[in-house]
Amino acid sequence: MTERPAVQRRMPRWSELKPLLRTRRIELDATKRRLDRALTIADLRAIAKRRTPRAPFDYTDGAAEQEVSLRRARALFRRLQFNPSVLRDVSKVDPSTTILGRPSAYPFALAPTGFTRMMQHEGEPAVVRVAERAGIPYALSTMGTTSIEDVAAAAPNADKWFQLYIWTDRAAGKDLVDRAHAAGYTTLVLTVDVPVAGARLRDVRNGMTIPPSLTPKTILDMGLHPAWWINMLTTKPLSFASLSDWPGTVAELINHMFDPSVTFDDLAWMREIWPGSLVVKGIQNVEDARKVVDLGADGLVISNHGGRQLDRAPIPLQLVPKVADAVGDRAEVYVDTGVMTGADIVAAVALGARAVLVGRAYLYGLMAGGERGVQRAVDILGNEVRRTLQLLGVQNPGELNRSHVTLPEVAF
Ligand SMILES: Cc1cc2nc3c(=O)[nH]c(=O)nc-3n(C[C@H](O)[C@H](O)[C@H](O)COP(=O)(O)O)c2cc1C
Numbered sequence: 001m002t003e004r005p006a007v008q009r010r011m012p013r014w015s016e017l018k019p020l021l022r023t024r025r026i027e028l029d030a031t032k033r034r035l036d037r038a039l040t041i042a043d044l045r046a047i048a049k050r051r052t053p054r055a056p057f058d059y060t061d062g063a064a065e066q067e068v069s070l071r072r073a074r075a076l077f078r079r080l081q082f083n084p085s086v087l088r089d090v091s092k093v094d095p096s097t098t099i100l101g102r103p104s105a106y107p108f109a110l111a112p113t114g115f116t117r118m119m120q121h122e123g124e125p126a127v128v129r130v131a132e133r134a135g136i137p138y139a140l141s142t143m144g145t146t147s148i149e150d151v152a153a154a155a156p157n158a159d160k161w162f163q164l165y166i167w168t169d170r171a172a173g174k175d176l177v178d179r180a181h182a183a184g185y186t187t188l189v190l191t192v193d194v195p196v197a198g199a200r201l202r203d204v205r206n207g208m209t210i211p212p213s214l215t216p217k218t219i220l221d222m223g224l225h226p227a228w229w230i231n232m233l234t235t236k237p238l239s240f241a242s243l244s245d246w247p248g249t250v251a252e253l254i255n256h257m258f259d260p261s262v263t264f265d266d267l268a269w270m271r272e273i274w275p276g277s278l279v280v281k282g283i284q285n286v287e288d289a290r291k292v293v294d295l296g297a298d299g300l301v302i303s304n305h306g307g308r309q310l311d312r313a314p315i316p317l318q319l320v321p322k323v324a325d326a327v328g329d330r331a332e333v334y335v336d337t338g339v340m341t342g343a344d345i346v347a348a349v350a351l352g353a354r355a356v357l358v359g360r361a362y363l364y365g366l367m368a369g370g371e372r373g374v375q376r377a378v379d380i381l382g383n384e385v386r387r388t389l390q391l392l393g394v395q396n397p398g399e400l401n402r403s404h405v406t407l408p409e410v411a412f
Contacts, residue, residue, distance in 0.1 A: 031369045035376045038368065041340045041361045044377055048367035053221045053228055055206040056118050059250075060363050063307035064198035069315075070307025072412045073338030076315050080347055081406040085393035094396045095385045096135075099355050100187060100277040100298055100332060102159050105135035106382050107349050107397045111306075111336055111357035112163035112189060112281075114143025114250075115210055118238055119367050121231040125154035126371035127362060132158035134378045139163050139189050139357070142176065147241040152183040161187035163281070165194060166266050168259040176242055177274055188274045189301070190267065193282030195260040197251035198309035209249060211238040264291060271296040279334070281357075284314050289323045289333075299332040299354070306337050306359050317348060318411055321402060324352030342384025346392070350400040351407075 027033040038044045049057055063070040097107045110131050117123030124146035131138035132155035139161035140151050152160060162180035167173045177188060202208075212218055212232070222229045232238070240246070246253040271278055280292040281301035292300055302323055304313035316337045324333045335348050336357035345356045358381065365377030389396070392404050 031372060035369045035372055038376060039380070041364060041377060041380060044364040044368045044373065044380070045360075047369070048364045048373075051225065051228065052119065052367045053212070053218070053225045055203070055208040055212060055218075057367065058202040058206055059115070059200070059208055060113075060119055060360060060367070062200055062202035063311070064200055064309055065311035067307060068311050069304050069309075069313045070338060072312075073304070073307060073315050073317065074340060076317050076407070076411055077338055077340070077344040077347065079408050079411075080317075081408075082343070082347070082388075082392060083404055083406060084391055088393035088395075090390040090393060090395060092395060093386055093390050095382065095389060097355065097397045099137060099159075100279075102137075102186065103135070104137060104159070104355065106345070106385055107353075107355040108339075108345050108381065108385075109137035109161070109334075109355055109357050110139065110362050110378075111359035112139040112141035112144075112161070112191070113359055113363060114141045115145055115238075116141075116363070116366070117145035117236075118210060118212070118232075119363055120228075120370055120373075121235045122366070122370040124151050126366065127374050128155040128158050128160065129371060130362075130374040130378055131155065133375070134382065136378070137161055137187070139187075140185075142191075142242055144241050145238055148176070148179045148183050148185070150241070152185070156184075159187075160185045161189050161279070163189040163191055164270075165191055165254075165258050166262045166270075167257050169257075174273060177270075181275065185276065187277040187279055187299075188270065189279045189281050190270055191281045191305075192262070192267075193284070193303065193305050193309050194254060194258060195262065196258075197254035198305070198311075200251065200308060203250065210240075210246070264295060267292060267295050267297070282309075283323070284316075284319070286319070286322050286326045290326050293327050293331045297331055299334060300327070301334045301336055301357060302353075303336045303357070315411055317351065318407065320348060320351040320353050342381045342386070343388040345381065345385050346388040346397075346400065347405045349397050350392075350404040351402055 034047055095106050097104055124144055128138045128151050137159040141163045142165050162185045277298045279299040280297045283289050283300045283302050302316040302319050316335045320335050332354040334355050335353045339358050348356045362374050362377045365373035
């Protein structure tokens with residue numbers, strides 16, 4: 001056995017140690033400290049879970065029945081393969097695009113989500129302000145907790161979309177559409193995948209009501225999430241901005257207000273009364289995509305509502321190439337459900353989507369830190385989009401094509 005030479009040791013000099021010392025300024029702002037540590041949307045979700053009572057967190061995080069639709073959608077994003085090209089000049093990258101003819105800083109928009117003020121008291125105004133600063137569209141939900149006009153006033157220069165469910169009372173729906181037009185919303189998003197409410201079992205188990213009821217369980221929860229409860233109880237009472245208040249559960253409200261007899265004729269009617277861009281959200285097959293475009297939709301969202309409606313529904317991402325082929329350049333194709341990273345967004349665009357809608361990703365940010373948390377979520381996604389474009393060897397979303405992504409033969 002050969003003998004190893006002994007390691008020669010010496011005392012380090014102070015002049016050598018000094019440059020290695022890193023003193024970090026202690027961040028006194030607790031929200032900033034928390035958000036700075038979040039590097040991914042999953043990190044924001046973990047913070048959101050700690051800071052939010054169970055019922056509103058589960059309302060946001062959960063999906064329908066056994067939550068298979070959502071799990072499969074997220075799994076497909078993780079399982080796809082990217083195919084990069086090398087030795088391309090990516091020193092300058094421009095992630096911007098146009099959506100419905102208007103500029104967007106990134107190929108994603110913030111999806112409509114109901115009851116946003118329940119998740120965190122800053123609610124819709126915080127989200128639309130971030131959209132305005134970032135230069136991406138924001139869609140306000142019919143089930144919003146801030147009025148059409150107040151959202152418009154919070155961010156006059158944002159590209160604002162209004163999401164509509166067709167109600168049994170058609171005149172009331174038309175009134176909302178007129179108000180959205182008068183307030184400068186550019187786009188109407190007609191959601192068509194809620195003929196009846198999906199079975200969100202976590203909400204039933206948690207006894208979720210809007211506003212949250214004061215029961216022994218929720219009162220106990222106040223000790224665990226005091227900041228959330230103080231904010232909730234000391235800001236404007238939580239109510240729907242576009243619907244009259246409802247004493248029961250969300251599912252009961254949906255089943256009472258929304259009309260399960262809606263058909264393509266109602267879409268034709270909407271096309272007549274809405275002068276702006278019209279997007280149909282909740283498309284899940286090629287035939288329906290063709291039909292809504294024939295009826296004048298300017299865009300459609302392939303979506304299963306974030307897995308909150310039909311469980312075991314088609315995975316939206318998987319439909320993108322087929323729908324994009326069927327629709328061609330007659331309308332723009334968007335996709336949502338399961339997006340947790342900027343790379344997911346890039347993959348969807350490569351497969352043929354013009355843009356992606358993100359829902360939970362920004363809500364996790366909102367619950368983690370209000371407006372600053374939403375900003376953090378958008379920054380995380382934006383940086384990931386930018387970096388993924390560069391690593392794929394392209395300078396902008398327009399250079400992406402299907403060869404950049406391989407979907408697995410078997411999706412799950
Ligand atoms: C808490 C929550 C509330 C939602 N409310 C609405 C709504 O009022 N109208 C609507 O069209 N879609 C609604 N959605 C669906 C989103 O617009 C979007 O389709 C979905 O969140 C996309 O999936 P993702 O959350 O995985 O990004 C909601 C989603 C969540 C998570």
